[in-house]
Amino acid sequence: MAETYPINIWINEERFEKLQKAGLEGLTQEMLAGLKVLRVPTNEQQRDKILKLFPMAKYDSATTKSIELLPKAVKDQIFDMIVSKRTIDVIDDFIKSVEK
Amino acid sequence: MEMIGHGGKEIVERVMPKDAAIKRLKELRAAKVKELDVRLQIATEVIDIAYGFFSPLEGFMTKADVEAVCNNMTLADGETVWSIPIVFDISEEELQKTGIKQYDEVLLTYQGNPLAIFDVTDIFTYDKKEMAMKVYGTTEDKHPGVKRTYQYKDKFLGGKITLLNPPKINPPFTEFWLTPRQMRERFKEKGWVRIVNHQTRNVPHTGHEWLCKGAWLQTYGELTIEKPIVGVLVNAIIGEKRVGDYIDEAIILTHDMLRKAGYFGEHNHMTTCTLWDMRYAGPKEAIFHAALRTNLGCTHHMFGRDHAGVGTYYGPYDAHHLLESVKHKLRITPTYSMNWLYCPHCGEITNEGICDHKKEWQKFSGTVVRSIIIDGVKPPRLIYRPEVFDVIMETAEKYGFGSAFVTEEYLKRRTPVFTIEPLE
Numbered sequence: 097m098a099e100t101y102p103i104n105i106w107i108n109e110e111r112f113e114k115l116q117k118a119g120l121e122g123l124t125q126e127m128l129a130g131l132k133v134l135r136v137p138t139n140e141q142q143r144d145k146i147l148k149l150f151p152m153a154k155y156d157s158a159t160t161k162s163i164e165l166l167p168k169a170v171k172d173q174i175f176d177m178i179v180s181k182r183t184i185d186v187i188d189d190f191i192k193s194v195e196k
Numbered sequence: 197m198e199m200i201g202h203g204g205k206e207i208v209e210r211v212m213p214k215d216a217a218i219k220r221l222k223e224l225r226a227a228k229v230k231e232l233d234v235r236l237q238i239a240t241e242v243i244d245i246a247y248g249f250f251s252p253l254e255g256f257m258t259k260a261d262v263e264a265v266c267n268n269m270t271l272a273d274g275e276t277v278w279s280i281p282i283v284f285d286i287s288e289e290e291l292q293k294t295g296i297k298q299y300d301e302v303l304l305t306y307q308g309n310p311l312a313i314f315d316v317t318d319i320f321t322y323d324k325k326e327m328a329m330k331v332y333g334t335t336e337d338k339h340p341g342v343k344r345t346y347q348y349k350d351k352f353l354g355g356k357i358t359l360l361n362p363p364k365i366n367p368p369f370t371e372f373w374l375t376p377r378q379m380r381e382r383f384k385e386k387g388w389v390r391i392v393n394h395q396t397r398n399v400p401h402t403g404h405e406w407l408c409k410g411a412w413l414q415t416y417g418e419l420t421i422e423k424p425i426v427g428v429l430v431n432a433i434i435g436e437k438r439v440g441d442y443i444d445e446a447i448i449l450t451h452d453m454l455r456k457a458g459y460f461g462e463h464n465h466m467t468t469c470t471l472w473d474m475r476y477a478g479p480k481e482a483i484f485h486a487a488l489r490t491n492l493g494c495t496h497h498m499f500g501r502d503h504a505g506v507g508t509y510y511g512p513y514d515a516h517h518l519l520e521s522v523k524h525k526l527r528i529t530p531t532y533s534m535n536w537l538y539c540p541h542c543g544e545i546t547n548e549g550i551c552d553h554k555k556e557w558q559k560f561s562g563t564v565v566r567s568i569i570i571d572g573v574k575p576p577r578l579i580y581r582p583e584v585f586d587v588i589m590e591t592a593e594k595y596g597f598g599s600a601f602v603t604e605e606y607l608k609r610r611t612p613v614f615t616i617e618p619l620e
Contacts, residue, residue, distance in 0.1 A: 104564070106573040128558050129538050129578040131568070152440050156563045158502075164567035165440065171571060 101143040101155065102135035103163045103187075105171050118179045134184070136174060138163065142187045149194055199380055201251035202487040202527065203276035207376050208251045210358045217360040221310050221619055224303050230294045231303045232286075232314075239306040239616065240435065240471045241282060246312065246359035247375040249470060251491045252276060256284035258354030259320035266330035269483065269522070277525045279483035280475055281327060284314070285348040291319070296353070306616040310361050318354035332477055334509055341475035341506075363614035368595075369434065372448050372469045373614075379429075379468060380493035386463070388427040390415050392496035392531060393489040395504070397433045397474060399442050399450045399588060399600075401565045401580050402545050403536040405459060410547065411498045412464060414531045424463040429494055434613055435473035437602045442566075444469075444613065445595040450584045457583040468492075471613065478503065478510030479518035486519065490528045500533045535559065538578060545578065569600065 107115070107124055112132065115121045127133040138146060146163060147153055153166045173193075177186040199207040212220060234242070244250050257265070260272035262281045271278045286296070296302055302314040328335050328342040337343045365373040374382065383391055392415040394408050408428045416426045430451045434444050448469055455465040470488065475481055481504035489497050499519065501512040519530045534549040538560065541553040551557070560579060568575045574585055592600040597609065 104567060106568045106571040108571075108573045126540075128560055128564075128568075129540070129576040131573070131576050131579070154563055156561060157508075159559045159561035160564050162564075164563045165570060166567075168570055168572055 100137035100139065101161065101163060102137050103146070103166060103171070103174065104160070105134040105136060105175050107132035107134060111175060114175075114179050118182055120179065120182060123184060134175070134178070135162070136178065136184050136187065138187050142191065145191055146187075149191070199377060199493075200527070201248065201376065201491040203252045203271075204527065205252040205276075207248040207380075207491060208245075208254050209248050209375070209377065210246045210254060210356065211362065212358055212360055218619060220313070221303075221360060224301070224313070229301055229303050230296050231305055232290070232294055232296070233305045233308065234311065236306075237436070237473055238284060238304075239311060240473070242304060242306075242312045242357050242359065243363055243614070244471060245282070245357045247377075249376060249472075249488060249491055250282060251376070253278075253282060255315070255356035256352075256354050257282050258318040259322065259352070260318075261354070262320075262322055262327070262352070266327055269480075275525075277483060277522050278487065279480040280331060280477060283322075283348065284353045286351050286353055287349040288351060290349070291351060304357075309616045310619045311616055312360055313358045314353070314355055315358075316353050316355045318352075320352050320354065321350060322352060324348060331480055332475075332509070339476065339506060339509060341477050344473070344475065361616055361619045364617055365614050366611050368445055368449060369469060369613050372432075372452070372467055373471075374468050376491045376493065382466065383427065383493050386427060386466075387423065387425055390417075390419065390426045390496060391429050391494045392426070392498060393485075393492070393494040393528075394428055394430045394498050395433065395485050395489075396430060396451065397441070397447065398562045399446055399565075400454060400584060401560065401562065401575075402538075402578060403560060404562075405454060405581070406536040406545050406547070407498060407500060407533050408460070408465075410533060410536070411496070411531045415496045426464065428460065428465050429489075429492065430465070430467045431489060431492060431494075432467065432469045433472050433474055434469045435471060437607065439602050439604060439607070441602045443591060443596045443600060443602055443606060443610075446588050446591040446600050449591055450587045453583050453587045454581065457581065459581060474504065476504060476506035478505035479515040482515035482519055483522065486526050486528050486530070490526065494528055496529045496531050498533055499530050501535065566601070 124132040124134050154164050156164050174190050178184055201207040264270050264272045265278050265281050269279050298319055300316050304312045304314050324345050325335050328345045332341045392411045412428050432447050452467040503515040534547050536547055538558040539546045539551045539553050541556045588600045597605045
C-alpha cells in the first residue's frame with residue numbers, strides 16, 4: 097500500500113455527532129490518550145500541493161508523519177466535504193475547490 | 197556575593213546609576229556626540245550585554261572575536277567557548293551620515309530615547325556567507341539564522357556598551373524578567389544548590405512537563421532529600437515572533453501556571469524570561485544556551501533531541517555531540533533527555549527509554565498539540581493540563597486579539613515586551 101501523509105482532523109463532540117449522523121463514526125481512531133482523530137489520507141503529490149496552498153501548514157516528519165497546523169476553516173471545509181460525500185477520499189475535490 | 201559566570205569570569209554589569217546617567221547624557225548632548233537610533237534586535241542585545249546575560253562580553257564583538265567565534269568557537273582570548281556572533285551591523289550610508297569613526301563615543305537611542313553609550317573600538321567588514329557557513333553549517337537563506345545574517349548591513353561596529361537607561365518591562369512580563377544577578381539572589385533565597393534550566397519557546401504540554409520532572413530527578417542525583425535544594429528554571433526565550441507561533445504572553449503565563457496549579461511548587465520551579473531572537477543554530481545555539489544559563493546561575497541544562505534546530509539542518513543528537521566536545525570548558529552540566537510520550541498500556545506519560553510497549557506508544561509533539569488547539573478541541577488532561585488550556589484561552593482574549601497564536605494583528609498592535617522611556 098502506498099504511503100499516505102494524513103491530515104489529522106481532531107474530533108470534538110460536535111464533529112463526532114456529525115460523523116454519527118453520516119454513519120462515518122467508525123472511521124475515527126483514538127490517537128492521544130482517548131482523543132479521537134479522523135485521518136484524511138493524502139498522497140505525496142496532494143501533500144505537496146496542500147503545503148504549497150497553505151504555507152502555514154507543516155508536515156510533521158519527526159513525530160506523527162502527518163500534515164499539521166492547517167487553519168480551522170480549512171479543516172472544517174475538508175470535514176464538511178467528508179460528511180456530505182460520505183467518504184474520506186475528498187482531497188482531490190478539495191484541492192480543486194481551493195484552486196478555483 | 198561572588199557571581200562567577202561563563203568562562204569563569206565575574207558577571208559583567210555595565211549599567212550606569214540613574215543620577216550619573218542623567219548627568220552623563222547632558223554632557224554627551226552638550227558635546228554633540230554622534231547619535232544612532234537602533235532597531236529592536238540591537239536594543240535587546242544592548243540590554244542583554246549590559247546586565248551580563250552574555251558575560252564575559254562587555255560589548256559588541258570586534259573582528260578578532262567574530263573570527264575566533266567562526267573559526268574556533270571561542271572568543272578572541274582563545275579560551276572562552278562562544279558559538280554565536282553578537283554583532284552590531286551598520287550601513288556605509290549610516291556611517292557617512294553619522295560620521296562615526298573608530299574610538300568615537302556614540303549615544304545609542306531606541307525609538308528616539310537614550311539607551312546606551314557605545315565606545316566604538318573597531319569598524320570592520322566580514323564575509324556574511326562565510327559567517328553563515330561557519331555558524332549555521334549552511335548558506336541556504338531559508339535557514340532563519342542564515343537569512344538574518346544575510347540581512348545584516350555591510351559593516352560592523354565593535355566595542356563596549358554602557359547602559360544609561362534601563363528598560364521598562366511591560367506586563368505581564370514584568371515579574372518574569374530578572375537580571376542574572378537578581379536570578380542568582382532568588383536562587384539563594386530559595387536555598388537551591390542546583391538549578392536545571394529548561395529552554396522554551398512553547399506552551400507546555402505534559403511531554404515538556406515530564407521533561408522538566410525527569411531532569412529535576414537527574415539533577416538531584418546524590419544530594420540529600422531532607423529539604424528541597426534543586427529547582428527547575430524555565431527560562432523562556434522572548435524575541436522575534438513569526439505568524440503562527442504561540443504569543444509570548446501565553447508561553448510565559450502557562451509555564452508559570454504549572455507551578456501555580458501544583459504540578460510543581462514554589463520549592464522547585466520558577467519561570468523567567470530572556471530577551472533574545474532565536475537563531476535556530478541547533479548545536480551552536482545549544483552552546484550559546486549553555487553560556488547564557490551559566491550566567492543566570494544554573495548548574496545544569498536540559499538538552500533534548502534537535503535542540504534549537506530547524507527543518508532538517510541538524511541531526512537529532514548533533515547538539516549533544518558538540519556539547520560533549522567542550523563540556524570540560526563549560527561551567528554547566530548538560531542533562532540529555534529522551535522523548536516523553538503517552539503509553540495507553542501504562543496509562544501514563546512515560547519515556548522511550550523506560551517503557552517497552554513500543555507498538556502502543558502515542559507520540560506527540562508541540563506541533564500536534566498546536567494543531568489540536570487550532571481545531572478548537574480541548575486536548576485530554578493527560579496531554580495538556582486543563583489549567584494550562586484555560587490560561588491559553590485567557591491570554592488569547594487578553595493579549596492575542598482572540599488568538600493564542602501570533603497573527604499579523606498581534607504583530608502590529610501588541611504591547612511591546614519592553615519600552616525605553618525618556619531619561620530625566
